[in-house]
Amino acid sequence: MIGATGFLASVPVLSSESLYAAAKKDKHRKGMAEICADLVIAGGGIGGCACALAALRNGLSVVMTEETDWIGGQLTQQGVPLDEHRWIENHGATRSYLNFRKALRQYYQSNYPLTPQALSQKELNPGNGAVSRLCVEPTAGLSVLTALLAPWISSGKLTLLLGYKVKEAEVEQDQVKSLWAVNKLTGRSYLLIASYFADATEMGDLLPMTNTAYVTGTESKRQTGELHAPETADPDNQQAFTLCFALGYEPGRNNVISKPEKYEFWKSYIPQLDPVWPGPLLSLTSTKPSTLEPVTLGFHPEGNATGDVMNLWNYRKIIDRKNFTPGFYTGDISIINWPQNDYLPGKLIDVDEDEFKKQVDGARQLNLSLLYWLQTEVGRPDGGTGWSGLRLRGDVTGTEDGMAKYPYIREARRIEALFTVLEEHVGVENRKLVKGKDAATRAEEFGDSVGVGFYYLDLHPTTKGNNYIDLPSLPFQIPLGALIPRKTKNLLPACKNIGTTHITNGCYREHPVEWNIGEVAGMLTVFALQKKVSPLEVRETPGLLAEFQKTIRSQGIETSWPV
Numbered sequence: 424m425i426g427a428t429g430f431l432a433s434v435p436v437l438s439s440e441s442l443y444a445a446a447k448k449d450k451h452r453k454g455m456a457e458i459c460a461d462l463v464i465a466g467g468g469i470g471g472c473a474c475a476l477a478a479l480r481n482g483l484s485v486v487m488t489e490e491t492d493w494i495g496g497q498l499t500q501q502g503v504p505l506d507e508h509r510w511i512e513n514h515g516a517t518r519s520y521l522n523f524r525k526a527l528r529q530y531y532q533s534n535y536p537l538t539p540q541a542l543s544q545k546e547l548n549p550g551n552g553a554v555s556r557l558c559v560e561p562t563a564g565l566s567v568l569t570a571l572l573a574p575w576i577s578s579g580k581l582t583l584l585l586g587y588k589v590k591e592a593e594v595e596q597d598q599v600k601s602l603w604a605v606n607k608l609t610g611r612s613y614l615l616i617a618s619y620f621a622d623a624t625e626m627g628d629l630l631p632m633t634n635t636a637y638v639t640g641t642e643s644k645r646q647t648g649e650l651h652a653p654e655t656a657d658p659d660n661q662q663a664f665t666l667c668f669a670l671g672y673e674p675g676r677n678n679v680i681s682k683p684e685k686y687e688f689w690k691s692y693i694p695q696l697d698p699v700w701p702g703p704l705l706s707l708t709s710t711k712p713s714t715l716e717p718v719t720l721g722f723h724p725e726g727n728a729t730g731d732v733m734n735l736w737n738y739r740k741i742i743d744r745k746n747f748t749p750g751f752y753t754g755d756i757s758i759i760n761w762p763q764n765d766y767l768p769g770k771l772i773d774v775d776e777d778e779f780k781k782q783v784d785g786a787r788q789l790n791l792s793l794l795y796w797l798q799t800e801v802g803r804p805d806g807g808t809g810w811s812g813l814r815l816r817g818d819v820t821g822t823e824d825g826m827a828k829y830p831y832i833r834e835a836r837r838i839e840a841l842f843t844v845l846e847e848h849v850g851v852e853n854r855k856l857v858k859g860k861d862a863a864t865r866a867e868e869f870g871d872s873v874g875v876g877f878y879y880l881d882l883h884p885t886t887k888g889n890n891y892i893d894l895p896s897l898p899f900q901i902p903l904g905a906l907i908p909r910k911t912k913n914l915l916p917a918c919k920n921i922g923t924t925h926i927t928n929g930c931y932r933e934h935p936v937e938w939n940i941g942e943v944a945g946m947l948t949v950f951a952l953q954k955k956v957s958p959l960e961v962r963e964t965p966g967l968l969a970e971f972q973k974t975i976r977s978q979g980i981e982t983s984w985p986v
Contacts, residue, residue: 455603455614458582460484462948463602463617465589468496469934470918470941471623472568476519477945477978479575483952486615487581487623488604490588491828493821494572496625496918497934498564502667502758502820502827504739505555506933508877508898512546512556515875515898516935517942518979526567527559536748550741550756553733558741560756560819561669561827584613589624592632597910599633619948620914623941625829626772627836627920635911636839639772641885641925649846649926650853651892660887660925661772662833663765666786668826669741669819670794672724672754678814679798680791689792694767696890704789705796707735709762712881712893722801724810726755735761741819756816760831763793770886772836783830790826833883833932840922841962842871842904849927850880851895866897871962872982873943873975874901876936882929896930898984901939903962903971906947912957917944939980946975 462478464471467489475485493500508515511524528547531537541547552558575581586606593600599620605612622629630637642649643656653660683689694700701717702708711718721729724736726743736757744752766789769782799809815825822828846853848867855863876899882892905922906915919932921940930936950971951958961967972982 455612457614457616458486459616460486460582461617461952462486462619462621462945463615464488464621464623464917465602465604465629466496466623466625466918467494467583467585468500468623468625468918468937469498470496470937470944471621472496472572473517473519473938473941474621474623474917474945475575475581476571477942478948479580481946481949483580483945483949485575485581486584486617488584488587488589488602488615490586490607490624492585493561493565493828494583494585495561495564495568497831497937499561499568500821500828501625501831502561502669503760503831503934504550504552504558504741504758505935506878507555507557507935510877511935514981515877515984517874517939517981519942520935520938523567523571523938524557526570527557527563530563530567531559536751537746538748541746547746549743549746550739551737551743551746552740552757553738558739560741561821562819565821587613589628589632592629594633594911597634598912599914602629602632618913618952621917621941621944621948622914622920623917624920625832625835625918627838627916629914630836630838630920631773633911633914635908635914637836637920638839638924639834639836641889647843647845647924647926649924650850650856651846651894651926652924653889657887658773659770660885660889661770662883662885663767664771664786664833665760665765665831666783666790666826667758667760667764667820667831668790668794669756669758669816670724670825671756671814671816671819672810673812673814674725674754675812676814677811679809679811680795680815683788683791683795685788686792686795689789690796694884696884696888698890700884700890704763705793706763707801710890712891715890722797723804724754724757724813727804729804754812756819759790759793764790765883766830767884767886771830771832772834786830787824787826834925834928835918835920837920837924837928838908838916838922840905841907841909841959842902843922843924844899844902844905844927844931845924846880846926849896849899849930851897854897864897866899868983869900869902869904871903871968871972872900873903873906873947873972873980874936874939875899875981875984876901876931876933876939878930878933878936880926880929882926892926892929899930900983901931901936901943903943903947903968906940906944907958907962912959915944915947915958917941942980943975946978946980947971950974
């Protein structure tokens with residue numbers, strides 16, 4: 424096991440063994456089972472898994488907790504197919520992420536009865552969903568990630584605690600000493616002790632526990648100078664979350680559910696947004712994100728074209744029956760993550776557990792109401808109403824009710840970092856305004872870059888009545904300064920909780936970027952321990968920064984885009 428030494432000369436970092444000894448003296452924890460490792464990761468999502476794999480392959484011992492019984496975060500427990508950029512098949516993500524994508528395809532090629540045509544496709548897309556070149560079932564993502572972690576679990580290098588949620592943290596002199604993790608079903612608990620800790624939870628749960636300064640909601644224009652920031656900051660003004668669910672379609676069957684308890688409420692519900700939402704949420708009329716004009720959508724669960732408008736069924740379709748032996752699937756399978764089930768009435772961050780459950784239950788009622796409306800009232804091309812053959816697919820989501828195991832969180836707590844990415848760094852309009860027309864062709868170049876990514880500045884409607892923000896951005900870099908908290912010394916963000924704003928979070932929150940952030944957090948832990956320096960020193964010492972960047976590039980992390 425690698426021991427840690429000093430962060431800064433004046434504030435030493437205790438070794439894992441020293442922390443272990445100190446924790447054993449704490450009477451409050453006396454008798455509690457303890458696990459000691461080099462790195463403890465809270466959260467087993469995409470960022471957490473990438474963080475663990477990076478640390479493990481470089482010699483560290485790791486403990487990773489996950490409050491659900493599935494690892495994989497967005498892709499699995501939240502049911503969100505990959506959201507990626509146009510160059511993803513060749514570059515613009517880490518080598519390990521690209522290999523993960525290859526393994527997803529290989530999973531289908533090895534285990535499913537694909538048609539000869541589908542089997543011959545180099546870039547197989549099992550669902551042919553419009554959102555990504557690789558739409559897969561949550562269970563496929565879970566299987567591949569589990570296989571990647573399996574050797575490390577077998578060797579004892581990785582301890583994976585499924586069903587465990589971190590409840591408390593012990594902090595001393597801005598240094599995390601330990602985390603207390605409790606099994607949500609059995610009540611069994613562990614004291615987790617390490618030299619470094621990574622927050623890969625979906626909402627940045629460790630930040631308040633460890634007294635790490637963080638931001639939520641919207642910053643003001645005065646604070647950030649961003650072109651599209653509001654005049655007034657509001658920490659409660661957060662993007663809608665979505666409880667995704669999976670649907671299959673069985674032609675000729677009657678799978679209509681009982682009328683949901685809150686159906687009449689949701690049927691008449693019109694989001695109160697600025698600019699105005701064009702009608703009831705449960706309709707095929709929505710707001711076009713890029714123009715905020717009303718837009719009509721289509722729906723046909725057999726995948727047929729719906730005129731010149733988008734068929735919502737095909738948007739996040741994860742199984743296209745045409746890719747498989749005729750008759751193997753009676754119909755397609757699609758993930759429902761649409762404008763119609765963005766949940767706006769409440770927030771999930773910085774609320775107690777009862778309020779969290781209340782809001783998720785509200786989202787569940789919205790989903791059931793949307794399903795019932797699709798089964799009974801949505802217009803059909805033949806003039807009829809409803810598609811009674813629609814069926815919840817709990818086997819796809821790993822739940823009894825067909826809903827995802829965990830809500831899709833678009834916007835977590837964000838650390839107050841050494842450096843914060845602003846709209847002027849990545850947004851086309853803001854760069855043109857601040858830096859001139861020529862600057863609008865490339866994103867800001869960061870000398871401390873530790874990765875790359877690309878996604879629109881894509882923000883969904885908010886809890887305080889803002890409609891979409893959907894703005895063109897540029898292929899960007901991930902600055903190391905955005906991964907380092909201002910005060911807490913041995914805690915690193917490992918997903919979408921880095922130093923971004925409400926606006927720039929919109930392009931730093933998707934799968935490949937979250938993986939990149941997690942992978943870098945794992946490698947930064949390794950580098951800091953090996954060199955006996957702090958993450959701050961790595962960033963602020965030119966020689967160390969150059970060596971770290973060379974190290975991560977040698978392991979397949981791109982730090983710049985091609986010219």
